[in-house]
Amino acid sequence: MKDARDYSRQLREIKESCPMINDVIKLIKWSYAKSEYIGYGDQNEALSTLEDIRQINCELREISKELLENVEYLEEQVYLLNNE
Numbered sequence: 001m002k003d004a005r006d007y008s009r010q011l012r013e014i015k016e017s018c019p020m021i022n023d024v025i026k027l028i029k030w031s032y033a034k035s036e037y038i039g040y041g042d043q044n045e046a047l048s049t050l051e052d053i054r055q056i057n058c059e060l061r062e063i064s065k066e067l068l069e070n071v072e073y074l075e076e077q078v079y080l081l082n083n084e
Contacts, residue, residue: 001073007066010063011063014056014060014063015056017052020049020052020053021053023046024050027042027045
């Protein structure tokens with residue numbers, strides 16, 4: 001089982017996604033305000049950013065699943081210790 005330092009290190013390695021989301025939102029708002037279509041380059045950049053965000057979310061989901069499994073295991077161990 002990993003300890004808190006392992007999870008802390010893992011989380012520090014994951015890129016922050018909120019600024020990335022903000023960049024995509026700005027591009028969409030700019031396009032809407034100008035009543036212009038997003039250019040090919042901007043569209044590719046936005047799609048690439050969204051794919052990066054998807055990967056970040058996947059990594060966070062995996063870490064969350066591991067943490068939940070560890071919590072459930074520890075709760076079971078505490079229950080067993082209390083009921084011996």
